[in-house]
Amino acid sequence: MEFCATPAEHGERLDRFLAAQLAGMSRSRVKILIEDGAVTCDNLRAATPSTAVRAGSIYRIAIPPALPATPQGQSIPFPILFEDADLIVLDKPAGLVVHPAPGNLDGTLVNALIAHCGDELIGIGGERRPGIVHRLDKDTSGVMVVAKTELAHHALSEAFAARNLERHYLALCWGSPQPESGSIEAAIGRDPRERKRMAVVARGGRAALTHYTTVRKFGLGATLIECRLATGRTHQIRVHLAHTGHPVVGDPVYLRRRPAAAAQVAEPARAALLDFPRQALHAASLGFVHPRSGATLRFKTPLPADFAALVDLLTNS
Template sequence: MNDPFKQAERPRKVLVAEEEAEGRLDAWLAATLGGEFSRSRIKSLIEQGAVRHKGVVCTEPKRKVAAGDQVEIILPEPEDPEPKGEDIPLEVLYEDSDVIVISKPAGLVVHPGAGNWTGTLVNALIHHCRDSLSGIGGVRRPGIVHRLDKDTSGVLVAAKNDAAHRHLAAQFADHGRTGPLERAYQAVVWGRPKQLRGTIDAPLGRSGDRTKRAVKREASGDAREAVTHYEVLERFLEKPDATALASLIECQLETGRTHQIRVHMAHIGCPLIGDPDYSAGFRTKVNLLPEPAKSTVRDFGRQALHAYLLAFEHPRTGDVMTFTAPVPKDMQHLIDALQQGDDAL
């Protein structure tokens, strides 16, 4: 086997095991490097011959480490990213060496995929961050820990290195149950929930269409827990019987399933205005609206959903960071038109 240390020009790091050192080489290195690389990435580097243990190249991740052992590792340069960066404008709310927070516009796909291999947020972040991306899994790319649907706008955070990626991913997996993670959305929906404040606890799974989701029985094989808390902020075109043609609501997620708010609001009879997938049965309601609300709703080309608030613990400092973004112009125009409809009554 070729010894990469003989021709290596990449940075090296020499480590000496402390008195309490014990256990596998890969686990010890991952802990000693302070989360700079994941254990799986360290294991891969060892197997590639990028680690010397007591002066000898070691390709066995499970080799035992003892007090006083000297370990040398070649630190890999991150590989060039796939996909490629693209100069797409971004509204950056915050950025440092670990994270970047942006306000995503409606219409921007987060991650490349079938039918959207270019022009995505990931392409934009690769171009914007350039060399400040130290690599996720050895590749110079941003770490996406949560997503917003293409036509949902709002605040989104991405990691710029492995350690930040793992820390943020753990927070989102916990859904804020034991930590400070908080996600809040504003939505304009048809009708008005029966209760002005409530919780929708309804498992979600795939519907007949693989791109859609539906409320499922808990016994269903693909049913996954989904909990949404909501509060009605404003009612539009309210009638004497306390019903309303539309409402502005705030939703807070306790879980983060695909299309969760969209499906849950449709489940209680209040689908999002403009939602092409879950509000088909409400399209004729536009005829009940006075102008200018009627024309504005008819022309509104996406689901009226905006992720206006995101709070999380910074992966390096431990500080709780909170970011907000006002609803975009198209959604504000929709709200204004509905308010004017109230005035016309």
């Protein structure tokens, strides 16, 4: 691709100038291409990303085709809430791993997205893959947004890092949190006794803040709460609720013993709560600014069938 710098662009950084011409490509990707020798100025190799643009000069950039994604596409159905050329918003089912990792090398959401999007994935970081900007645990359901272009990936990553978006979760926890609405502020880091778990720690952790509001109380035995994250630490809601003595129902990691609150629940609801096979946590809503149009988008999803059935049983007990 070829561009001629105008007098108004004279003196601008080369990477910034090219990123402005190339809709959908991030400045970081442009930097890599410059450093790889893919950019010339008046037929001479461009020096560095910070080189000043000269008015009247002809800049050429050779963009290599995106490499095939390392994970392979697999036909795995998932509910789509919204999709355009830049991004896709979906309702992730519980039980679906987001990204390939040891123990889950395929059958993941990334595999499903690669198959679904096909040639619409024009490449992120030089590879034809979806841009995962946030994750949900395997057994957490709910709204996710995934980037399909570098422009969307960069903008959404910045929005998540700055918490410049709306994100609410619904959690069914044991007991009755007091006060009914409030905040949990406690640093989170690796559990010093079990490195695969996270924990509230006194030293070496990262600041973490969770705001919560009671949605519905089921006596003293269980409570449906809405959580809003002011920070985004690994397992934050699960760790914070367990730390306050109100772990998420069904949590296989942070609920290690029969909770005392179970005695406050009558059968058959008690058995259903104790036997729930996953953490009762759902990403219920997500709102963000579209990286290209600037429009504010908001999405809500209902509780999945198993979670909703548990709430109904508690309501009618």
